Amino acid sequence: MLAAYLEDARRQFRGLKHHAEKALAQVSDEDFFAQIDPGSNSIAILVKHVAGNLRSRWTDFLTSDGEKADRQRDSEFELEPGDTRASLMERWEEGWRRLFAAVDPLEPDDLSRTVQIRAEPHSVLKAMNRQLTHYAGHVGQIVLLAKHATGERWQTLSVPRGASEDFNRKMREKGPSEGGGVGRTAGKPAPPGSPSGPNR
Numbered sequence: 521m522l523a524a525y526l527e528d529a530r531r532q533f534r535g536l537k538h539h540a541e542k543a544l545a546q547v548s549d550e551d552f553f554a555q556i557d558p559g560s561n562s563i564a565i566l567v568k569h570v571a572g573n574l575r576s577r578w579t580d581f582l583t584s585d586g587e588k589a590d591r592q593r594d595s596e597f598e599l600e601p602g603d604t605r606a607s608l609m610e611r612w613e614e615g616w617r618r619l620f621a622a623v624d625p626l627e628p629d630d631l632s633r634t635v636q637i638r639a640e641p642h643s644v645l646k647a648m649n650r651q652l653t654h655y656a657g658h659v660g661q662i663v664l665l666a667k668h669a670t671g672e673r674w675q676t677l678s679v680p681r682g683a684s685e686d687f688n689r690k691m692r693e694k695g696p697s698e699g700g701g702v703g704r705t706a707g708k709p710a711p712p713g714s715p716s717g718p719n720r
Contacts, residue, residue, distance in 0.1 A: 523618050544662065564599075572592075572596040575618055576588045619651075631644045
């Protein structure tokens, strides 16, 4: 069961990254930095914050506190002159690289090990779940803002409206596969763009 959890957690992390990037690909540079109101985060700010969190939480994941001493969290919610779309996306990619470098080698026995986040002890499993839910919330925000910005040009990331019955029929025709879920291949993750992630 713990091995199955690790496999699914890796799939979910990759799915969240993929969903965000499919949304980001539809957004212009202008909309990437736009705020819907003065108190709201732009997509750029969300990317910067998630990147900062990723770097802090997953660098030396098993051996150092997840809130690094050199992290300036408040600065993640402010844009600086050098914060271009390219530079922010480079930080985003680096953050996700650190996550997968930490998560991919984990073994089931590692899930009961203890790590620290702001000096608070967490099991590895709890720390992973904490980050999954955190990133899912921000990816949902990115998707919502991207959809708002693109309007009628938006290309859905999930099952299109009005197509649910056809999708369900096709999945039933595929039948259950070994080791997990309708339409999945045993031992392989579902496609990152599957409807299990943030959608619409």
